[in-house]
Amino acid sequence: MPLGWPKNPSSNGGQAGGPVSGAGEKRPWTEQILPFMAPGLRPVLTGLLTRQPELMTTATEIRLRTGRPLAVCTGGTDCLLGRVTTAEITKTLHLMSGCSVYALEEEFRQGFLTLPGGHRVGLAGRVVLAAGQVKTIHPVSALNIRIAREYPGVADQLFPQLLDQEGKIYATLLISPPGGGKTTLLRDLVRQVSKGRVEIGFRGVSVGLVDERSEIAACYRGVPQNDVGPRTDVLDGCPKSQGLLRLLRALGPGVLATDEIGRLEDVAAVEEALHCGVPVIATAHGYALGDLAKRPGLRVMLEMQAFQRFVVLKGRHRPGTIEGVFDGAGRLLKGGQRWC
Amino acid sequence: MLKILGALLVLGACGLLGWLRAKDLHSRPRQLAGLQGALGLLATEIGYGSTPLPQAMANVSQGVASPVDRLFCQVAEKLARSQGDPAAAVWRDCLTTWLPGSALHPSDGEELGRLALGLGEAPRDDQLLRIHEIKNRLAGREEAARDQCQKLARVWSYGGVLTGLLIILLVW
Numbered sequence: 001m002p003l004g005w006p007k008n009p010s011s012n013g014g015q016a017g018g019p020v021s022g023a024g025e026k027r028p029w030t031e032q033i034l035p036f037m038a039p040g041l042r043p044v045l046t047g048l049l050t051r052q053p054e055l056m057t058t059a060t061e062i063r064l065r066t067g068r069p070l071a072v073c074t075g076g077t078d079c080l081l082g083r084v085t086t087a088e089i090t091k092t093l094h095l096m097s098g099c100s101v102y103a104l105e106e107e108f109r110q111g112f113l114t115l116p117g118g119h120r121v122g123l124a125g126r127v128v129l130a131a132g133q134v135k136t137i138h139p140v141s142a143l144n145i146r147i148a149r150e151y152p153g154v155a156d157q158l159f160p161q162l163l164d165q166e167g168k169i170y171a172t173l174l175i176s177p178p179g180g181g182k183t184t185l186l187r188d189l190v191r192q193v194s195k196g197r198v199e200i201g202f203r204g205v206s207v208g209l210v211d212e213r214s215e216i217a218a219c220y221r222g223v224p225q226n227d228v229g230p231r232t233d234v235l236d237g238c239p240k241s242q243g244l245l246r247l248l249r250a251l252g253p254g255v256l257a258t259d260e261i262g263r264l265e266d267v268a269a270v271e272e273a274l275h276c277g278v279p280v281i282a283t284a285h286g287y288a289l290g291d292l293a294k295r296p297g298l299r300v301m302l303e304m305q306a307f308q309r310f311v312v313l314k315g316r317h318r319p320g321t322i323e324g325v326f327d328g329a330g331r332l333l334k335g336g337q338r339w340c
Numbered sequence: 341m342l343k344i345l346g347a348l349l350v351l352g353a354c355g356l357l358g359w360l361r362a363k364d365l366h367s368r369p370r371q372l373a374g375l376q377g378a379l380g381l382l383a384t385e386i387g388y389g390s391t392p393l394p395q396a397m398a399n400v401s402q403g404v405a406s407p408v409d410r411l412f413c414q415v416a417e418k419l420a421r422s423q424g425d426p427a428a429a430v431w432r433d434c435l436t437t438w439l440p441g442s443a444l445h446p447s448d449g450e451e452l453g454r455l456a457l458g459l460g461e462a463p464r465d466d467q468l469l470r471i472h473e474i475k476n477r478l479a480g481r482e483e484a485a486r487d488q489c490q491k492l493a494r495v496w497s498y499g500g501v502l503t504g505l506l507i508i509l510l511v512w
Contacts, residue, residue: 039423091424099419099427099460100392102467136463221392 028056029147032117038091044070044081052079062145064089086141093140096121101136106237108136110213118148118218118225148218150226154181154320155188160200161325161334162189162281162309167202169193169255171279171306175286176313181320182283183259185313187216187226189281190257194229206231208253210243216259244269248276257281264297270306280306288312289330309333347512351504358500365489365496367443372482374408375452379475382412387468393427393460394419411438427460451477 030049034042045062049055061073066089069080096113097104107113111134113121122144125137162170172189174182196204209232211217217224219236228234233251235243240258244266247253256273261282273280284298285291289310292298301307310326313319325334381403385396397416401409414434419427432453439449455474458466 090426094422094424094426094460097460098392098394099422099430100394100396101461102386102464103390103392105464 027117029059029117029119029149030056033062033115033119033145033147036092036095036115038088038095040088041070041084041092045072048072048079048081055079060147062147063142064092064145065142089140089143092143096143105136108138109134111137112213114214114218114220114225115145116220116225118150118220120146120148120215120218122146148226150187151184151320152188152191152227155185155192158185158311158322158325159189159192159197159202162311163200163202164308169205169279169281170308171274172281172309172311173261173292173307174281174283174311174313175289175292176283177285177287179319180313182313183215184320185311186257186259186281186283187228190216190232191227191229193255193257193281194231204229204231205254206233206252208232208244208247208251208256209234210238210240210247210256210258211236212238212240212243212259216257241265241269244280245272248273248278253278255279255281259283260285261301262295262297264300266297267300267304270301271304274304274306279308286312289326343512347508350507350511351501354504354507355501358496358498358503361500362493362496364443365485365493368445368448369482369485369489371408371443372448372478372485374404376475376478376482378404378408378412379455379471379478383468383471383475386464386471390464407438407442410441411435414438428456428458431456431459448478448481451481 030046034045037045041064055072055074058074059072060075061071063071063073063078064084065071066084066086068083070082070084071078071080073079096115101108104113108123111123113123115121123137123140124142124144125140128135128138162172164170174185174189176182190207190209194204194207196202207229209217209228211219211234214236216226217228217232217234217236218226219234222236224232224234233247233253235247238246240261241263244256244258245268247256248269256278257280259282261270262284270280270282284295286295289312292302292310305328308328310328310330312323312326314321314323324332327333378400381400382396385391385399386393389396391399394416397412397419401412401416404412411434414437415431418430418434422430435449435452435456439446444452451474455470457470460467462470
């Protein structure tokens with residue numbers, strides 16, 4: 001029987017009652033996002049939210065495209081408002097970057113910014129290349145503000161299954177296709193490992209988190225905006241392979257965590273962690289356990305038995321639903337069906 | 341009695357004018373040097389710390405003497421309150437307000453105004469290049485201002501008093 005995403009997420013110390021925006025300050029997303037939008041756009045959005053208050057909980061994205069309507073998107077539909085001008089895009093970008101594009105060069109190169117509260121802003125426009133590599137985006141003609149929501153407690157049921165008899169964390173790989181919820185699950189696992197679960201006798205341990213794309217901790221100027229626990233050190237924007245080794249050498253973590261591993265250069269870092277006896281909790285793209293062997297980096301990690309637990313999630317159509325939990329040999333421990 | 345009072349007033353006014361002009365001549369190289377120091381700090385904030393511009397300007401304002409600190413402090417405050425205005429416009433506005441209260445020439449202001457080009461919007465290397473370029477130009481101006489100060493400061497100090505005496509003699 002598949003494990004389900006809690007309808008009303010709650011956990012030890014976690015906030016009960018559904019998604020919240022950001023970690024540090026539990027404020028509505030409008031209070032966090034509107035100050036970063038051009039003054040001319042604010043009344044348009046607040047007007048819409050007054051007419052349709054349900055958007056406060058259902059809105060997932062706000063899209064600004066030069067010369068086209070401002071769009072507020074929910075899961076499947078969107079609401080189109082007035083046209084967005086070039087000046088409004090520029091002002092919004094000035095507010096979001098604090099008039100400091102030079103300080104966000106890597107973010108512009110990667111095509112996204114992070115706002116306080118962990119909200120991600122995707123950038124589109126004319127890409128400037130240097131030696132065949134993306135240097136920056138200028139001018140920016142479209143912004144996609146993705147409203148960040150945490151789901152504290154989603155890993156409540158899963159967490160005990162990732163502990164061995166001595167109460168130590170198993171090296172674990174979370175597998176799902178894009179949109180399956182593996183990053184959300186990883187964030188809550190990191191929080192619980194860091195904070196501890198007193199009711200099951202697990203005391204928190206220090207976690208080293210490599211957040212290459214700022215999706216897990218959603219750091220804003222180096223400070224995590226999402227709740228990743230009190231014993232978590234975050235290397236934000238750092239390449240995974242380098243970050244894992246850095247954390248191992250410098251910060252002595254009890255557990256390492258990172259998102260989307262699978263490249264060959266990740267293998268050395270995972271192997272090093274393995275030799276140091278530090279379990280790694282990571283995620284990987286895939287529809288099934290069998291998919292892992294198709295990726296060179298993951299194949300090597302499987303051969304070296306780097307992971308003792310595999311958690312497979314269902315796809316985008318049922319985000320956050322755990323299909324099955326497998327042991328290091330691929331045997332199904334809990335879930336609907338055996339995968340390999 | 342009135343004649344003596346008038347003569348003293350003329351002497352005092354001319355002496356004060358001369359002294360103020362001499363003070364400006366002394367202050368200009370000091371302020372130009374202060375601005376170079378401030379630009380050096382700004383380059384460090386941008387190049388090494390990648391500090392966001394409002395914070396960088398505030399940090400610079402704490403590291404330099406008056407009246408240069410006021411310029412950077414104003415820019416920091418305006419940027420922090422900005423509702424999406426470009427940093428270039430904020431810099432130009434604050435410079436226009438600040439310049440008349442300083443000992444600098446309008447041509448010095450034009451040089452400083454060049455900092456606005458791409459401020460906060462250009463890549464880091466371009467920002468640093470422009471800052472160093474302006475800093476070098478200000479260094480040249482500072483040297484010229486020191487020469488001018490050595491030549492003219494005494495002339496103005498004594499010249500003011502002497503001019504006052506000459507007026508008194510002519511009118512007496």
